[in-house]
Amino acid sequence: xxxxxxxxxxxxxxxxxxxxxxxxxxxxxxxxxxxxxxxxxxxxxxxxxxxxxxxxxxxxxxxxxxxxxxxxxxxxxxxxxxxxxxxxxxxxxxxxxxxxxxxxxxxxxxxxxxxxxxxxxxxxxxxxxxxxxxxxxxxxxxxxxxxxxxxxxxxxxxxxxxxxxxxxxxxxxxxxxxxxxxxxxxxxxxxxxxxxxxxxxxxxxxxxxxxxxxxxxxxxxxxxxxxxxxxxxxxxxxxxxxxxxxxxxxxxxxxxxxxxxxxxxxxxxxxxxxxxxxxxxxxxxxxxxxxxxxxxxxxxxxxxxxxxxxxxxxxxxxxxxxxxxxxxxxxxxxxxxxxxxxxxxxxxxxxxxxxxxxxxxxxxxxxxxxxxxxxxxxxxxxxxxxxxxxxxxxxxxxxxxxxxxxxxxxxxxxxxxxxxxxxxxxxxxxxxxxxxxxxxxxxxxxxxxxxxxxxxxxxxxxxxxxxxxxxxxxxxxx
Numbered sequence: 044x045x046x047x048x049x050x051x052x053x054x055x056x057x058x059x060x061x062x063x064x065x066x067x068x069x070x071x072x073x074x075x076x077x078x079x080x081x082x083x084x085x086x087x088x089x090x091x092x093x094x095x096x097x098x099x100x101x102x103x104x105x106x107x108x109x110x111x112x113x114x115x116x117x118x119x120x121x122x123x124x125x126x127x128x129x130x131x132x133x134x135x136x137x138x139x140x141x142x143x144x145x146x147x148x149x150x151x152x153x154x155x156x157x158x159x160x161x162x163x164x165x166x167x168x169x170x171x172x173x174x175x176x177x178x179x180x181x182x183x184x185x186x187x188x189x190x191x192x193x194x195x196x197x198x199x200x201x202x203x204x205x206x207x208x209x210x211x212x213x214x215x216x217x218x219x220x221x222x223x224x225x226x227x228x229x230x231x232x233x234x235x236x237x238x239x240x241x242x243x244x245x246x247x248x249x250x251x252x253x254x255x256x257x258x259x260x261x262x263x264x265x266x267x268x269x270x271x272x273x274x275x276x277x278x279x280x281x282x283x284x285x286x287x288x289x290x291x292x293x294x295x296x297x298x299x300x301x302x303x304x305x306x307x308x309x310x311x312x313x314x315x316x317x318x319x320x321x322x323x324x325x326x327x328x329x330x331x332x333x334x335x336x337x338x339x340x341x342x343x344x345x346x347x348x349x350x351x352x353x354x355x356x357x358x359x360x361x362x363x364x365x366x367x368x369x370x371x372x373x374x375x376x377x378x379x380x381x382x383x384x385x386x387x388x389x390x391x392x393x394x395x396x397x398x399x400x401x402x403x404x405x406x407x408x409x410x411x412x413x414x415x416x417x418x419x420x421x422x423x424x425x426x427x428x429x430x431x432x433x434x435x436x437x438x439x440x441x442x443x444x445x446x447x448x449x450x451x452x453x454x455x456x457x458x459x460x461x462x463x464x465x466x467x468x469x470x471x472x473x474x475x476x477x478x479x480x481x482x483x484x485x486x487x488x489x490x491x492x493x494x495x496x497x498x499x500x501x502x503x504x505x506x507x508x509x510x511x512x513x514x515x516x517x518x519x520x521x
Contacts, residue, residue, distance in 0.1 A: 044090045053150050057087035059168070081157065094147055094302045099138050131212065179511035194235055197224075205240060217242040223250045225261050257312045271322040274308050277488035278330055293448045293456065296334045297350075303331065309358060316363030319356040327355055336457030338466045342432055351444050352420055359411050360386050431473045433465025435492075468492055 047053055087319050090264045159166040208215065222237045222244045234445035236243040250257045250263045256263040281303055289295040308323050328343040331350050347354070370383055447459045465471040469480045469490035482490040485501040495502060 044086065044093070047090060048147065053153075054084075055086075056156050057084050057090070058082075058153075060155070061165070062157050062159045062163060064159065066315055072327045079159075083414055091151065094144070094151070097144055098140065101144065102138065105139050112479075143163060170413065198237070199499075201239065202235070209312065215239060217244060220244055221250055222246045223248070223257065223259055226259050255407050262316070263311075263320065266315065267320045267322050270310060271326055274304050274323070274326045277304050277307060278326070279516075282333070288371050291451045293334065297352075299329050300327070301475070305358070307353070308355060311316065312359040312362040313366035316356070316359030319354065320359075323359075327352065335460040335464070337464045340464060340472070341464050342430065344426045344430075345433060345436055348420075348423050348427060348440060349445065349460065349464060352449075353416060357412065357416055364411065366409065390414075433468070433471050436463070436465060439463060462492070 060081040062081050064074075064077045065080050068077055069076035078109075097125075106163055121320050132145060132149055135148070138143070154169040154170065156170055158168050162473055189239065196228050217239050220237075220239065224235065224246065226232070232323060235246055237246060251257075251269075256266040256269050278300075279310055281299065285299050289299065304326070308326065324343070332341060333350065335349065337346065365521050367383060370379055401482075424440070427440070430436075443461070447456060450456050461467050467482065472480060477489075480489050482488055482493070482494055482499055485499050488494050488498065
């Protein structure tokens with residue numbers, strides 16, 4: 044690689060890539076329904092990464108990246124399908140990039156060839172150009188017009204962009220381009236027509252970019268809905284594995300959730316993490332109920348207290364705070380800084396104390412997270428105290444994880460959990476009629492633990508253990 048950098052020649056095998064088409068959706072005999080994945084020489088990829096790092100360092104130092112390039116600044120891909128390669132070299136030299144570095148980049152794209160491999164067969168080679176740069180286009184958009192509110196302002200900006208693109212000999216893939224209008228309040232949705240030259244641009248209510256789903260109301264609802272869907276799918280796929288391998292170990296079942304499910308649910312938490320998302324909290328609650336073996340209608344606040352779990356909002360809030368800290372430390376993008384400033388102004392209206400803690404650095408951030416955790420515990424214990432369900436649970440709350448959850452026998456854990464969480468007392472199901480809440484053994488008095496242990500004549504006559512009673516009912520025993 045040092046030899047290539049010094050100009051001793053570019054290996055021919057570095058210039059060849061093998062394209063493997065991966066099916067996406069739609070008709071399988073339509074080429075556009077496949078995404079090409081290019082396999083490249085490993086040594087070439089390492090070399091290209093080094094060159095990219097040096098290029099990005101120079102561009103950042105010279106301010107060559109526009110403010111519009113906010114996220115994923117190292118990603119040089121764009122939605123532009125056709126760029127004259129000479130314009131790219133011209134742009135880099137115009138920005139004052141080191142001539143030797145530009146020459147090395149030019150060398151990479153000289154006579155680059157590819158072959159397509161399908162079902163073990165490889166096609167003839169053909170010349171390809173992969174690299175496209177978005178900075179000049181964004182910079183041009185900034186010069187030609189500002190994004191303004193209203194249909195008229197947006198159409199004016201599109202017109203200016205068309206002129207700029209033609210002048211720079213760039214083309215746009217209209218099929219991949221979408222228009223989304225952010226709206227405030229309710230009311231009837233106005234239908235707009237958007238065009239790029241003669242082609243119509245589709246207006247959508249939701250749009251996914253880099254895995255994050257945005258909607259026209261500028262809320263996290265669409266993204267959270269997508270996360271809930273993915274999380275439930277993962278739980279369904281791994282539940283059986285967990286039962287077979289870790290059914291005896293409560294802690295490993297929780298670790299499995301954190302590693303495979305929670306990690307997926309946290310995507311984009313830097314954006315939505317400041318608010319509690321009921322859908323995501325519900326996914327965790329459902330999983331915990333399954334692991335404990337308790338009924339579906341068991342209140343979530345009892346399940347969370349029994350397992351001593353933090354709500355999803357704790358971890359999500361922590362990520363959101365850390366993200367804002369990094370933005371403040373780097374200060375590299377004006378647009379993000381303006382967004383952060385606006386958000387902080389809104390938060391000041393909600394509470395100066397929270398803002399003081401956020402501005403206080405890492406120690407204050409940890410204090411804020413701990414405060415949120417304490418508030419969460421207080422909230423659920425208040426609900427337990429005021430609940431009509433399982434009124435005795437308040438007396439058996441533990442400060443640490445209950446010891447029975449460390450038992451190897453899942454059968455024993457389930458039995459204890461069901462009794463502690465109130466599942467085995469029909470009296471707790473206050474929403475049912477009185478006749479349904481009577482003792483299942485004697486059919487006389489309301490079914491409570493006290494009645495079963497001390498008063499139920501039928502149970503004493505049968506001399507059955509509590510476990511045998513549950514086995515007869517078919518609940519809580521595997």
